[in-house]
Amino acid sequence: xxxxxxxxxxxxxxxxxxxxxxxxxxxxxxxxxxxxxxxxxxxxxxxxxxxxxxxxxxxxxxxxxxxxxxxxxxxxxxxxxxxxxxxxxxxxxxxxxxxxxxxxxxxxxxxxxxxxxxxxxxxxxxxxxxxxxxxxxxxxxxxxxxxxxxxxxxxxxxxxxxxxxxxxxxxxxxxxxxxxxxxxxxxxxxxxxxxxxxxxxxxxxxxxxxxxxxxxxxxxxxxxxxxxxxxxxxxxxxxxxxxxxxxxxxxxxxxxxxxxxxxxxxxxxxxxxxxxxxxxxxxxxxxxxxxxxxxxxxxxxxxxxxxxxxxxxxxxxxxxxxxxxxxxxxxxxxxxxxxxxxxxxxxxxxxxxxxxxxxxxxxxxxxxxxxxxxx
Amino acid sequence: xxxxxxxxxxxxxxxxxxxxxxxxxxxxxxxxxxxxxxxxxxxxxxxxxxxxxxxxxxxxxxxxxxxxxxxxxxxxxxxxxxxxxxxxxxxxxxxxxxxxxxxxxxxxxxxxxxxxxxxxxxxxxxxxxxxxxxxxxxxxxxxxxxxxxxxxxxxxxxxxxxxxxxxxxxxxxxxxxxxxxxxxxxxxxxxxxxxxxxxxxxxxxxxxxxxxxxxxxxxxxxxxxxxxxxxxxxxxxxxxxxxxxxxxxxxxxxxxxxxxxxxxxxxxxxxxxxxxxxxxxxxxxxxxxxxxxxxxxxxxxxxxxxxxxxxxxxxxxxxxxxxxxxxxxxxxxxxxxxxxxxxxxxx
Numbered sequence: 001x002x003x004x005x006x007x008x009x010x011x012x013x014x015x016x017x018x019x020x021x022x023x024x025x026x027x028x029x030x031x032x033x034x035x036x037x038x039x040x041x042x043x044x045x046x047x048x049x050x051x052x053x054x055x056x057x058x059x060x061x062x063x064x065x066x067x068x069x070x071x072x073x074x075x076x077x078x079x080x081x082x083x084x085x086x087x088x089x090x091x092x093x094x095x096x097x098x099x100x101x102x103x104x105x106x107x108x109x110x111x112x113x114x115x116x117x118x119x120x121x122x123x124x125x126x127x128x129x130x131x132x133x134x135x136x137x138x139x140x141x142x143x144x145x146x147x148x149x150x151x152x153x154x155x156x157x158x159x160x161x162x163x164x165x166x167x168x169x170x171x172x173x174x175x176x177x178x179x180x181x182x183x184x185x186x187x188x189x190x191x192x193x194x195x196x197x198x199x200x201x202x203x204x205x206x207x208x209x210x211x212x213x214x215x216x217x218x219x220x221x222x223x224x225x226x227x228x229x230x231x232x233x234x235x236x237x238x239x240x241x242x243x244x245x246x247x248x249x250x251x252x253x254x255x256x257x258x259x260x261x262x263x264x265x266x267x268x269x270x271x272x273x274x275x276x277x278x279x280x281x282x283x284x285x286x287x288x289x290x291x292x293x294x295x296x297x298x299x300x301x302x303x304x305x306x307x308x309x310x311x312x313x314x315x316x317x318x319x320x321x322x323x324x325x326x327x328x329x330x331x332x333x334x335x336x337x338x339x340x341x342x343x344x345x346x347x348x349x350x351x352x353x354x355x356x357x358x359x360x361x362x363x364x365x366x367x368x369x370x371x372x373x374x375x
Numbered sequence: 376x377x378x379x380x381x382x383x384x385x386x387x388x389x390x391x392x393x394x395x396x397x398x399x400x401x402x403x404x405x406x407x408x409x410x411x412x413x414x415x416x417x418x419x420x421x422x423x424x425x426x427x428x429x430x431x432x433x434x435x436x437x438x439x440x441x442x443x444x445x446x447x448x449x450x451x452x453x454x455x456x457x458x459x460x461x462x463x464x465x466x467x468x469x470x471x472x473x474x475x476x477x478x479x480x481x482x483x484x485x486x487x488x489x490x491x492x493x494x495x496x497x498x499x500x501x502x503x504x505x506x507x508x509x510x511x512x513x514x515x516x517x518x519x520x521x522x523x524x525x526x527x528x529x530x531x532x533x534x535x536x537x538x539x540x541x542x543x544x545x546x547x548x549x550x551x552x553x554x555x556x557x558x559x560x561x562x563x564x565x566x567x568x569x570x571x572x573x574x575x576x577x578x579x580x581x582x583x584x585x586x587x588x589x590x591x592x593x594x595x596x597x598x599x600x601x602x603x604x605x606x607x608x609x610x611x612x613x614x615x616x617x618x619x620x621x622x623x624x625x626x627x628x629x630x631x632x633x634x635x636x637x638x639x640x641x642x643x644x645x646x647x648x649x650x651x652x653x654x655x656x657x658x659x660x661x662x663x664x665x666x667x668x669x670x671x672x673x674x675x676x677x678x679x680x681x682x683x684x685x686x687x688x689x690x691x692x693x694x695x696x697x698x699x700x701x702x703x704x705x706x707x708x709x710x711x712x713x714x715x716x717x718x719x720x721x722x
Contacts, residue, residue, distance in 0.1 A: 127539055131546070190535035194476070195708050197542055201644065202704025209697040213688065302546050355554055362547035369525060369540065 048320030058323065061315045065330040072337035076101055079345060102238055103297055104340065106245055108308070108332030110294035113249045114287045115305030116312065116321065116328050120263045121283040122189055125313065126369065128306045132193065133200025134291045135300035137173055140203045141166055146222045147210040163237055167244070167292040174288030178281050189280070241293045248289040249325075256321040259283070263319060301354055303361025308332040310368055335360070415671045422678040426451045429685055449581045450573050454681055455674050457573075457640050460587040460632040462673025463594050463666070465647020467625045468519075470605035470662070472526055474534045478647030479515075479633045481538035483545035485644075487518025488637040489565070490552045497559045504638065508583055512634030518548065519626045572641055572694035573681055584639050590632045595666060601625060602662040642696050643677065645703025650676060652710055 049055045077097050118129040177199070181192035211219060252259070261274045262283070269276040294301070312328035336357065343353050427447050465478035479485050491514030495507045502510075522541060531537065556565045594601075603611045604621045611618045636643065650672045654665050677695065680702060684693040 124536070126536075127543070131539070131543060190533040190539075191711055191714070193539055194535050195711055197539055198704050198707045198711070201542075202701050202708075205644070205697045205700025205704070209693060209701065212693060212697070213691075302550070352557070355550070355557065358550040359554060362550050365543065365547055369544070370528065 048318045048323055050318075054317065058316060058318075058327075062327065062330065065327075065334050068334045069330060069337060072334065072341050073101060075341045076337060076344075079341070099238065100340070101337070102242070104336050105333060106238065106241055107294050107298055107301075108304075108336050109249060109329055110245050110290040111301065111305040112308045112312070112328035112332045113252055113325060114290040114294070115309040116324050117252055117259065117283050118287045118305075119309055120259050120321070121280045121287070122193065123263070123265055125310070126365075127193065128302065128309075129287050129291050130300065130302045130305060131200065132174075132196035133203060134170055134174070134288060135295050135302075136200040136203035136207070137170055138166070138292075138295045139300070140207045141169060143207040143210045143222060146214060146218050150218060163240055163296065166296060167289070170292040170295075171285070171288050175285055178284045237296055241297055245290060245293045248286045248293075252283070252286055253322070253325065255282075256325070259321045260319055263321075298354070301357065303358050303365060304332065304336070304354075307335065307357070307361035307364050310364055412667055412671075415668065415675075419671045419675045419678075422675055422682070423451055423455065426454060426678050426682060429682060453573055453581045453584050453640060454678050456584045456587045456591075457636050457643060458646070458674035458677030459670040460591050460673075461636060461643050461646045462650040462669045462676075463591060463647075464629045464632050466651040466662070466666075466669055467594065467601055467629055468647065469651060470601045471622055471625045472523070472537065473605060473607060474537045475652060476535065476538040476648065477541065478645070479629065480545070480642065480644045481648065482519065482522045482541040483548050484515050484519050484522070484629065484633050485637055485642050486545040486548040486552065488512070488515040488634045489642075490514050490518075490548055490555075491634070492638065493552050493555050493559075493561060493565065496561055496564065497555055504583060508635055508638040511638050512630050515634045515637070516626060516630035519630055523622065523626065567641075572684075572692070572696060581639055583635055586635050587632050590628050591670070593628060597621075597624065598663045598666055605662070641694070644696060644700045645707055646673060646676060646699060649703055649706045649710070653706070656710075 049058065077094055114129050119125050119127070177196060178192065181195060211222065214222065258274055258279055261269045261272055262276060262279050264272070266276045269279070308328045308331050311331050312324050315331075316323050316327045318324065336353075339353050339356055343356065461479070468477045468479070468482065469475055488511040491510035491512070492507055494514070495502050495510035499506060522544065525540075525544075526537065552565065553562070556562045600616060600621050603614060603616050604618060604625070606614075608618050611621070651665075651669050654668045654672055658665055658668060677699070680698040681695045684695050684698045687693055
């Protein structure tokens, strides 16, 4: 009954190996930089990078992604600018495009960091933080403001203190939820996830409920605010969103080695001297900050994070978060900037960018779901 | 079949829970009609009468009776059929998957039905109700089969993952639906459809709901087979049940009920999840004697939510799906937390 034993062990293979390889037996996992002397006296190492080929592949993928990102960045900046080069109008348009690029950058940074960290904390590579009700909460706050204060409510939600209040509300919600569900004798991460999902669904219904009651003009104002998209993100938030996102991301980066241990699962992490529960709570808190930033800039995106994280595991093929994070960010930037560039200049449909990404991510999600052996 | 790891929750597996119940039934068959059931029946009938009496139109005027006949009566009939059938769907799916958190909205079945609807609207503009319904039923069936296949392919660490995956699967499907709707200018239709409502139910639009009654009667007839199927594939096959046939039959029933309800009424979230679970909290897991209770509770829940939606902002109506979404979420979270304390609701 090897399957029974595997199940009792309750960990999934830390690599995206093809199914036949995982069913043949999980590969062992050495801690980082573990060196041992072989009888011949050569030093054998095993770390985040397993071989020279692996290192080369990682570097090649990063280089390719980097050049693609650069290409799309320059394309978005310079392609199809109607003004003559160097005139004041040209620079004005270019400046607006810089804002778009910044939004793309911040959103992918947040989504990539948040999803990878979240999947590590929950020890599950199939779920994303976006289903945990953050976006529904954001929509509920926006709708509630219009519902209770009319069109004045919209103006009440624009500006620095209001932006910070919204972000704080989201973080507070997350903190209460996690600390309540993950503490005590009955802590169970799956229940916490499901509660988050259900609360998200309930909040969604509540928002729709409020929207049904609005006057048409109020509803128009609200939809214009809610359905943020890349070409029409709320650039006025950028000055606050960038430092906050960088701060949260920086803390995650700084604790990346702890994340590596957390990824080994609760029992192993506890035995290695990392307080697993506390660590998970802290990660989830940072994730909620990152998600708040992303949602406030462009509104809800369900599958972008999933797409990015999944591809990063596939290409990087390592457990080290310091290698996964940059890879995920670059992939996200390439995908989002590429989609924006193509949709804008080929199909003239900037509004559909997020929808296209969702479709892509959804398809990848289905493929991964059908190929995976255990969840 | 996916059997769940019990290490995570530390409670006995399903068949250990069901085992004694089945054993007890062989000794003493539970009576179907008890005084308590009569009380429940009376309460439900009272609610339905209330539903008949609630509305904006003065039914005691000259043409009041005619109005009563074309709107109130059909609406109440639709409430009964939708409430009973969706609650039953949840029960069947929970038995077939051996998972307490499965129902049409947490497996993506309703989203698939929506995709079917949009596809029919897109490919055959001006299609009849029957054609739309066929599209919804077909896609709901395909979607449910896909979900069951997926459940058989993967081993799960916790049964709580199943609804999460199902909801994400639903999100994928609905992103496709949204895309098609956006391209074909059906977004508004989709929005109206996704908030289930009995407002549109009038004479001439609801007759197809009677199909659901057929499904409901079939469930009563085949209840024991589902109970056995709920023991899992191996056990069921050992006692001489054609497991695959039962699985297929259950899927077909769920698809028909979900598709028809989705076309006529719209999405009714959480109904199939909270009703069977609350009933088994009080009465244990004997399917045959629980069925009438599940029906009654389903009808009562939908009727109460519809009455709330009708009266809270009269003369306007709030779709029942939204009321159910809010109420259902609260009850669901309550159930989850209760399970967290006792560890007895799921394995």
